[in-house]
Amino acid sequence: MTKKNQHLTTSWGAPVGDNQHSMTAGSRGPTLIQDVHLLEKLAHFNRERVPERVVHAKGAGAHGYFEVTKDVTSYTKAAFLSDVGKRTPLFVRFSTVAGENGSADSVRDPRGFAVKFYTEEGNYDLVGNNTPVFFIRDAIKFPDFIHTQKRHPATHLKNPNAVWDFWSLSPESLHQVTILMSDRGIPATYRHMHGFSSHTFKWVNEDGDGVWVKYHFKTEQGIKNLTEEMGQRLAGENPDSHTEDLYNAIENGDYPAWRLYVQIMPLEDADTYRFDPFDVTKVWSQKDYPLQEVGRMVLDRNPENYFAEVEQATFSPGTLVPGIDVSPDKMLQGRLFAYHDAHRYRVGANHQALPINRPKADVHTYQRDGQMRFDNNGGGSVYYEPNSLNGPKESPQHKPAAYPVSGVADSVAYDQDDHYTQAGDLYRLLTKDERTRLISNIVGAMKPVESDEIKRRQIQHFYKADPEYGIRVAEGLGLSVPSKRK
Structure with a gap:
């Protein structure tokens, strides 16, 4: 059993400060x-x-x-x-x-x-x-x-x-x-x-x-x-x-x-x-x-x-x-x-x-050797770059288009945290029968979950997307219906 209050670490034992967000240059990156x-x-x-x-x-x-x-x-x-x-x-x-x-x-x-x-x-x-x-x-x-x-x-x-x-x-x-x-x-x-x-x-x-x-x-x-x-x-x-x-x-x-x-x-x-x-x-x-x-x-x-x-x-x-x-x-x-x-x-x-x-x-590369190299491995041709032996050279016209980046290097989340609007819109787009099958599938998948705390936490997400969505899942699981959006 996992002990309480243990610090998450890397494989070399160093503590991890953020395990939810990768480090990017500014909020949009790149990573x-x-x-x-x-x-x-x-x-x-x-x-x-x-x-x-x-x-x-x-x-x-x-x-x-x-x-x-x-x-x-x-x-x-x-x-x-x-x-x-x-x-x-x-x-x-x-x-x-x-x-x-x-x-x-x-x-x-x-x-x-x-x-x-x-x-x-x-x-x-x-x-x-x-x-x-x-x-x-x-x-x-x-x-x-x-x-x-x-x-x-x-x-x-x-x-x-x-x-x-x-x-x-x-x-x-x-x-x-x-x-x-x-x-x-x-x-x-x-x-x-x-x-x-x-x-x-x-x-x-x-x-x-x-x-x-x-x-x-x-x-x-x-x-x-x-x-x-x-x-x-x-x-x-x-x-x-x-x-x-x-x-x-x-x-x-x-x-x-x-x-x-x-x-x-x-x-x-x-x-x-x-x-x-x-x-x-x-x-x-x-x-x-x-x-x-x-x-x-x-x-x-x-x-x-x-x-x-x-x-x-x-x-x-x-x-x-x-x-x-x-x-x-x-x-x-x-x-x-x-x-x-x-x-x-x-x-x-x-x-x-x-x-x-x-x-x-x-294909013209300077990559050589490695397991299962089954062609002639470049033969005796030049195997490094730059070289003065007329080997393959880069073509600047094929460089990816540049784009500006800015910001502080940090582990940051996306700027927007609206996880409910689109899920709710999708739920409301479904027909009456489609909603019924959706609720049935969710209830069937969640019934084996042993923790009511996990079930209630997930029900809150359904409720925030659409109150009917959360209420019907809660009723299907025999749990209390959320009284309000948290």
Whole structure:
């Protein structure tokens, strides 16, 4: 049993002053690499499972192409988006998040939605989910969050006490929790769900002008979901139902497709918008920033070997091409390090050279050696830079666009802490029947929680989003109804 009043420390025993906020340059960052506690947490977290993925372990994938349908060259100079009608080959991996490699496909869980574009300027990875938001907004909390989704260290059972304890102490999770517990929490198949970047990214055009963007993949198959009862039954009858459905659809020539749209925000709006546009627990209203069509993604070829293609596929939001850059989103900033580091550990330092990950574009680097180096390792060519031997050199025109930063280096929170408005708006958008199923799913998930204190703490969050929301959950759990918003 954990002793009371113990100080949280680093792995080398030093006390931790802030375990909730990463160190940034000013309130918006970017995140500072000198935050050694953040780096230690993320690096250790990436090495906690051998050899399956720490998250997104269970998944399915397919090959296809992306075709540009609208001219977006005024916003981005990315070459694969340069001409209407242009096609770029791609590989997609869909997945569940929390479960192990052998877990069921039909569990209540977000779905990973990762796309690798093999562009002429190198690979571009768009690594998102089937939800537009996430549970947390700072990468320093990610290892702790995923620990709550994994198994109890003593019982080796899933632990609802940990899940709801963490969520109740992290009110920023409320928006995503509402989505997860709604009908959208269990997609019927991978084909019948949308995909989102969730994070904000930056597009830059040939003139160096930038805009903030969010990506939306809209399924052409239509949205279909499973009820809790259907999901549980399918988990027992066919735990690989999503994997089987995707494979069979493509095998039968019923190629799944999605339309890609973006929301576009002028750079200056980030300072005045009513929600922080870099907070991944929030969405941008489509009334404020309407969806603009970009292109169409089609999946038309199954993998020939699951391990070689699906299991060894590696994705990272830091795999970028000219014309597409990152934002100060603190969760995204941490992922830029963590994803590449996870692949170096899980697959190897040369994972980018594997056939499924190898760019179609020529690669010229000074990286050498490492485990599983299976090409000619650069032969006898020059292996350092700068050099006077006509080796590859940087191209200044491809530098990311500069942006100003200011502030004091410190561990700071986001400026805005409204965790309830968007969750409440979502609740009120649901139909009467959808609300009833949402409440039923939440009550069923919270009943196993042993602590009434945790339940009441979470109920307060529901109540602050919408009084009816909190009252119905409280009544379902047989607890006192909150008398007022605290």
